[in-house]
Amino acid sequence: MSDRKEFRDLADPERAREGVASLDLSAGTERVPLEDARGRVLAERVDAGLDVPGFDRAAMDGYAVRAADTYGADSDPEVLPVVGSVHAGESPEVSLDEGEAAEISTGAVMPEGADAVVIVERTEEVEAGETDGDHPDREQDRRVRVETAVTPGENVMLAGADIAAGERALGPGTELTPREIGLLSALGVDEVPVRAKPRVAIVSTGDELVRPGGDLDHRAGQIYDVNSYAVATAVEEAGGEPVVYPHVGDDMAAMEETLVEAAADCDLVLTSGSTSASAVDVVYRVIEDRGELLLHGVAIKPGKPMLVGRIGGESGATGGESGGDEPGAAYVGLPGYPVSALTIFRTFVAPAIRSAVGLPEPRTARVDGEMAVGERTEEGRRRLLAVGLVEDADGRTLVYPVDKGSGATTTLTAADGVVDVPADTNALSAGDAVTVDLFSPDVRPPTLLGVGEDDPALSRLLDRLERPRYLARGSRGGLRELRDGLADVAVVAGPFDADGEGVADAAALGGWSREWGLVVPAGNPEGVSGLADLVDRDLSFVNRGTESGLRTSLSNALADLADERGVDRRDVTEAISGFDLAARAFESPARSVAAGDADAALGLRATATKLDLGFVPVGSQSVRVLANPERLEKASVRELDELLSDIGSVLDGLDGFETG
Template structure:
């Protein structure tokens, strides 16, 4: 019998929030230099130690006078005062103002003794009858155009209170008070550990044949920790060895307020991290009734808080943002971002019936009227691309059977800076399209293939679809542009096997790599095989069965070619442009038309209009730079 640790009773999401709230993540306060205080949160009240300003000063250019000397002055009957000096900002006055006298003064300058008002220069004229003087054409009251000492902040006054987040304006006030060091709330130090023997840090040598993958979670979670106000500390990734995992976890627990691990939390024989927590601290929770993210741990390691995240990147990020980020923000003294949730309407119906809360990865798109629509982005928890294709999550209660099209939902954004794309497209993976999209502002394009692109266009979710090799009569769409691309077999440089056409794939023992079933290019290949079958008076199925690797499907338009370049195949389905780019040989099998189809309901959307303008003005230039592509 295998040594398998089964999940305990799955806790409801509320219990997970309570367990994390019971952990102590609060770091000690610290003192930082003022120039490092931006964005930090005050740990205690700061009182002004001096008046701001510390002197009576002029609030505009003009003349410092005694207000009573200007009584009755107006445009018709000005009062003439003797000019006895001048004072500028940053200078100590060397003259006093007596009866019938004035001193020229600059904005911000110290008021000279005897003066209690400033007449703006625009209401005066210089005179020189019996020596320098100034004619004042308005009457003043004491205090006019003067900022008294302490008028901004008075010594002893409460300047800023604890919990204040320091932005540019607070930094300015502290500067005026002469504060050079600020007591702030500490930011929780968060140790981040990814587990699994298969992980390699980005930049390291990757052996894909041995099942190695790059470590996504360490950097993804670290960025999310920093966004939440924490200080991420990356530790070496732990393999599946118990003693090594225990060593790294306990080291992090001794140095950090919170330890986050990802992976090794599910109920398999190699997932032993729960035992490390049980033996080195206290396991509060093992398993939460949410999707994604069921394998979640909460506990304590020595004096530190501990949370175990799932291993899949989308699940790890979703669980962190939903359960852990609020606790990190609270420990750092930061509020929940006000713009972290947006209201939207479901773009399509989504059915669900698994009996546990679902945190549904969701993308956003706007229709022609500016209404925000939400659509599911669910390629499986292991799909890293969902990290950038989804804008947030919609929490679907456990007892919800489905979300109806048009139903109102709240989307919890992955970041308050998230905005819907200006234009959203789906469909065929194509090098010309990739270049064209570079000319647009914030587009989003999902290369799901022509078949999926048409299906989604029928559902009304995207703004446009790019298709080839597929019929489109039942789609409410307008063709925005079209062009042709040369397709065929990509072979090694020099074509060492002497491949001449499809017949070679059928009749010879050659290793072939195809595109996925949703690819329009694969449909084009299927049509060509059907023609060959008719010529030979056999079934298309018989031909397909004789091609070694026909069902070996690769995702992107370059993927089969890269298999060929790596020596893993003798031929791959692809484009001349791809073969040219990778320095490979090419056997042409013809051309296919690529069409850009606009959603009829979105043709007046600003992003679609920008797409149409780019297609009209830039398409020719884009195609000129690619071999085997033409209008």
């Protein structure tokens, strides 16, 4: 009998949100140095402990005067003796008697006897007068003509005018930005009481995980641990303090030990992985034994396998000898796939962390657009569909799905936002109006959207453009998206029928040629001389996908070989061991050869050179950049056209690449 944990009664998203919000993530109050306070939230009111400024000071460069001595100066300028100078940061060494002035700098202390400042632009120094016998120490060799009248207090900031001692300076809940830091500095505050950041334990689970920098064994199904670092960054961005624990394998005892330890040290424990309905997934058992499981599964995609509960403390007192000794912590189990984990975190957990530290929800931005292509959804579950944006020639926003599946780490980095698809919707059609919740208000559509063949020369071209986006969906995919009006440009390799593909009116911007063939181990130990060896000998081979232009050129060459032999093409392809073993990217087959997993692979001479592998040439293939005819005037398309006119500089150093 299986002990499989099935998902039952999937919670609706609102219930899941309420469940996470009910967890107490508050971490109390702490005092931090002012230099570390940016972005933190005040926990208590701060009152001014002194007047700011603490003295009457000049607000402008000019001359300190007694205002009464300037009356009438607008029509009949007054000439006053200058008895000294006062500079910022020094105590005045002069005082003014009736009919005298002192030069003064902005921010300087007003000298005794002065009650106003005449700005320097309304004055003019005049010829020196005779020495004042009553005050031989004064600078009676200087005089100033005052050309405007001033009133008492004019161009003077009085003591306490900015903020007075005892006045409420900042209230609790204030987020400390550079403005608030400046005020606190002016008050002489060197540390402030702020809401403490909740400590968030991050535990990735799974026997297959290896920390980045470690050695992977692909044959054993090992993968790098993405979630520990991605989720830790998301926690920090939300205002929490991430604590990354070593990943834990699918072992009940090890899982329990790590989670209980994390619960004793942190306010929130986040796990990723081991939450789905599988016999080897043990996290939910630990939570049930050592805490309280509040929720298992949410009716949302991506992110169905989500757990919410508590671990340690009194709720876990029945789970072992020390069950009631730990302080306990809130617990959320994230799905294992990075896209699902980050989506669930962003949707449900980040708001709870921000609430605990007093940070407001981030500014949101929405963009209205229309679907460029259709997308089917799973009715019965709300879906957060990752999408990208592109603008057509008229500035209209087109929206397209970029969802490569929850297991693809590049989905969110290639997307601009999400479309919230209701549970009762089973499809979005091309042309449907949608609203996109952008990941950030700063998100902007790419300047250029290209789709098609992946190619090293193309990568160099894209490096010279500002903010392009390229979807490597193969030549067939590029032609399809160009035909459907999504792409600005398509990059196509090998032969194709423009009429048959529905792109007869596409504008050819330019292109290049590249040498293709068989990539083999260095030194070509099997002595591979051409395609016939793949057919006639027991050699393992790695191909490209059917969308790839390289695959099309290979298929055409094999068809020619079949004709020469008077056999059916299928007889030729079926004789090749691994012909149907397809890799997605242009370097992937060659890397299989480099790893010793294949005797030969479809690839480019440039790739073989880069990886220090052998190469058996088969042919040359053209690569063309085709533009959407309705977007030829788009600035980025024009810029790409200009770059293609000097393609030789782009191809420099790429082995097997030529212009034309």
